[in-house]
Amino acid sequence: MIWNYFIYFAIVSLLAWSAGAHLAWRSKRGAAMLVTDIGLAVFSVYIILLWHALGHPPLRTMGETRLWYSFFLPLAGLIVYWRWHYKWILTFSTVLATVFIVINILKPEIHSKSLMPALQSPWFAPHVIVYMLAYAMQGAAFVLAVYLFLKKPGLSGKWNREMNITDDLVTANYALLTLGMLMGALWAKEAWGHYWSWDPKETWAAITWLSYLVYIHYRHAAPARPRAALCIVVVTFCLLQMSWWGINYLPSARGASIHTYSM
Amino acid sequence: MLALFVCILIALHLLRKRSYFIRFMTTGGAAVPALIGVLLLTLIMGLTRQVEQTAPPADPLAFTKMPESWPFILLYIWMTAIVGEVSLVQIAHPSRRNVCSLLSHLGLFVALTCGSLGSADMQRLKMYCELGQPEWRGLDAWDNVHELPLAVELQKFIIDEYPPKLIVVDHAGKALPYDKPQVLEVAQGVTGGHLLGWDIKIEKQIANAMPVPLVRRTESMPREIASRIQMDTLGLASNKEDYTATSLPGTECALLVCARRAGQPRERVAKGWVTCGSYQFMYQALPLDAGHSLVMASREPSRYASQVTIYTEDEQVIQGEIAVNHPLTVKGWKIYQLSYNQQMGKWSTLSILDIYCLFDLAVISLQFRLRLSDFLIYIA
Numbered sequence: 001m002i003w004n005y006f007i008y009f010a011i012v013s014l015l016a017w018s019a020g021a022h023l024a025w026r027s028k029r030g031a032a033m034l035v036t037d038i039g040l041a042v043f044s045v046y047i048i049l050l051w052h053a054l055g056h057p058p059l060r061t062m063g064e065t066r067l068w069y070s071f072f073l074p075l076a077g078l079i080v081y082w083r084w085h086y087k088w089i090l091t092f093s094t095v096l097a098t099v100f101i102v103i104n105i106l107k108p109e110i111h112s113k114s115l116m117p118a119l120q121s122p123w124f125a126p127h128v129i130v131y132m133l134a135y136a137m138q139g140a141a142f143v144l145a146v147y148l149f150l151k152k153p154g155l156s157g158k159w160n161r162e163m164n165i166t167d168d169l170v171t172a173n174y175a176l177l178t179l180g181m182l183m184g185a186l187w188a189k190e191a192w193g194h195y196w197s198w199d200p201k202e203t204w205a206a207i208t209w210l211s212y213l214v215y216i217h218y219r220h221a222a223p224a225r226p227r228a229a230l231c232i233v234v235v236t237f238c239l240l241q242m243s244w245w246g247i248n249y250l251p252s253a254r255g256a257s258i259h260t261y262s263m
Numbered sequence: 264m265l266a267l268f269v270c271i272l273i274a275l276h277l278l279r280k281r282s283y284f285i286r287f288m289t290t291g292g293a294a295v296p297a298l299i300g301v302l303l304l305t306l307i308m309g310l311t312r313q314v315e316q317t318a319p320p321a322d323p324l325a326f327t328k329m330p331e332s333w334p335f336i337l338l339y340i341w342m343t344a345i346v347g348e349v350s351l352v353q354i355a356h357p358s359r360r361n362v363c364s365l366l367s368h369l370g371l372f373v374a375l376t377c378g379s380l381g382s383a384d385m386q387r388l389k390m391y392c393e394l395g396q397p398e399w400r401g402l403d404a405w406d407n408v409h410e411l412p413l414a415v416e417l418q419k420f421i422i423d424e425y426p427p428k429l430i431v432v433d434h435a436g437k438a439l440p441y442d443k444p445q446v447l448e449v450a451q452g453v454t455g456g457h458l459l460g461w462d463i464k465i466e467k468q469i470a471n472a473m474p475v476p477l478v479r480r481t482e483s484m485p486r487e488i489a490s491r492i493q494m495d496t497l498g499l500a501s502n503k504e505d506y507t508a509t510s511l512p513g514t515e516c517a518l519l520v521c522a523r524r525a526g527q528p529r530e531r532v533a534k535g536w537v538t539c540g541s542y543q544f545m546y547q548a549l550p551l552d553a554g555h556s557l558v559m560a561s562r563e564p565s566r567y568a569s570q571v572t573i574y575t576e577d578e579q580v581i582q583g584e585i586a587v588n589h590p591l592t593v594k595g596w597k598i599y600q601l602s603y604n605q606q607m608g609k610w611s612t613l614s615i616l617d618i619y620c621l622f623d624l625a626v627i628s629l630q631f632r633l634r635l636s637d638f639l640i641y642i643a
Binding site: 116117118120121187190192193198200204206207210211213217218220221222242247250251252253 | 290291292294295298299301302305306308309310311312313329330387563564565566567586587588589590597599601617619
């Protein structure tokens with residue numbers, strides 16, 4: 001079974017990402033990015049193999065979405081590092097990716113090959129991949145927000161460079177979430193005939209999406225209060241976790257959601 | 264209603280210079296509290312179990328049916344009004360810098376207005392189509408009957424299924440191991456495999472099988488009467504004969520399985536038929552040892568579709584197929600495959616369809632395009 005080989009691909013990728021993080025601390029930018037890229041390439045080979053073995057995109061179960069998350073975290077870290085030269089971001093993205101890879105090794109939540117008819121749609125892959133990319137980018141924004149909140153107590157002013165990065169990450173995430181939501185709406189229309197039905201997963205997606213809007217508008221309305229804005233990023237991240245996996249444990253959503261990741 | 268709302272917003276925009284309140288509507292000071300308000304109410308909705316669409320709310324503020332709660336509706340309208348006003352201001356004062364923001368606000372305005380105010384105009388009906396019987400009536404969410412300008416006749420209902428799956432269950436019927444159930448998929452050509460230490464050999468596989476006594480009893484009966492006869496567990500337990508392949512309706516896959524497990528002091532062997540059963544006969548499990556049985560999981564559909572003939576008022580006859588994710592569009596109506604008689608599974612003679620008026624489709628595609636262009640401009 002292809003899942004049994006996951007650990008080997010994961011170890012190679014993690015070694016590459018750790019080496020990339022180490023090289024970033026030593027200011028070897030080119031080498032750091034190259035090694036991180038190699039790790040991403042190895043991981044993506046595994047995703048392609050799994051995709052081929054399953055016969056459908058590996059996006060259905062929690063284990064599969066965690067796989068994408070572990071892939072997109074270092075990718076988001078790499079983009080932030082390439083764009084804004086933060087040395088620490090690769091370390092954080094590697095640590096977070098390690099956490100999700102370890103969960104996948106210990107509790108893989110392997111699944112049958114069956115894909116229910118409603119999921120057999122061209123919208124399936126882009127809808128979930130866009131969401132996973134957004135989730136990973138929000139992970140980067142969250143780490144940045146916590147770092148700024150704890151390490152830079154004197155942070156103020158609208159044009160602070162770090163705050164600009166947070167703004168950019170949140171805005172990009174907001175755009176990705178919106179795209180994911182719209183694709184989901186169009187897909188729901190094709191599958192069930194309605195765009196939006198306040199299913200628990202949809203409700204929590206709306207809550208997360210609204211919290212992004214609160215951040216964006218708060219930054220616009222009160223640019224001189226970055227610390228409060230950073231708190232909103234942290235809250236947004238928590239809401240995002242709720243809508244991703246938290247609702248699986250929420251009594252109000254039990255049995256009521258059509259978005260259940262089942263065995 | 265939608266047009267009236269837009270007219271009010273335009274009137275407010277024209278009075279903008281005279282009123283501080285209208286100018287305030289387009290500031291962050293108005294947007295942030297409105298967003299937080301909607302966020303909090305949506306959060307309450309996410310944390311409380313919502314009642315069914317047809318049931319009344321379980322609390323006086325209707326928080327258990329949030330989309331119909333007045334605080335939610337009023338806040339929603341207030342937020343939509345703010346978004347509309349901001350869009351108007353940005354349209355009146357276009358600038359390159361504001362293109363992204365304008366597209367975002369305009370897209371959101373279209374989504375909010377058409378998603379809520381427009382939905383009142385949307386007609387959604389459920390149709391229950393029996394094989395060979397034209398159906399022209401639909402039921403709304405409150406089970407009121409509506410007559411449609413077209414009739415749908417189900418010609419054939421098709422289900423493709425995934426291969427049968429064997430699992431080991433405990434005495435309570437729970438799949439083992441509990442945290443990660445193991446499955447043996449018996450696809451075409453598979454002759455065996457391993458399941459929780461048991462060596463499974465498929466000795467015979469019949470795709471359309473029925474217990475021999477049941478075939479004997481029903482084959483000469485009219486189909487209507489035969490479909491009402493069921494063979495229960497008692498009947499199956501006393502079935503000393505095999506399963507046989509037949510073309511009668513109500514068949515299901517049956518596997519003759521031999522399971523072996525090496526052990527001390529002797530090897531354990533269990534042999535017998537395994538099937539998940541159909542509406543005509545119960546499932547049959549193979550007892551492996553005390554507390555463990557080998558069973559076939561209920562079959563999972565990989566695709567289901569209805570072949571239909573549609574008759575319109577202008578005497579057109581249209582043939583088509585409706586499948587999940589592949590709706591059929593006819594004369595301003597869109598028909599979706601919703602469900603079928605799940606008890607009868609692949610033998611279902613009932614197809615449940617959802618039928619919608621088309622008017623709202625154009626709106627969401629416009630909204631999607633606005634969003635997409637906004638995203639592309641942002642990335643650029």
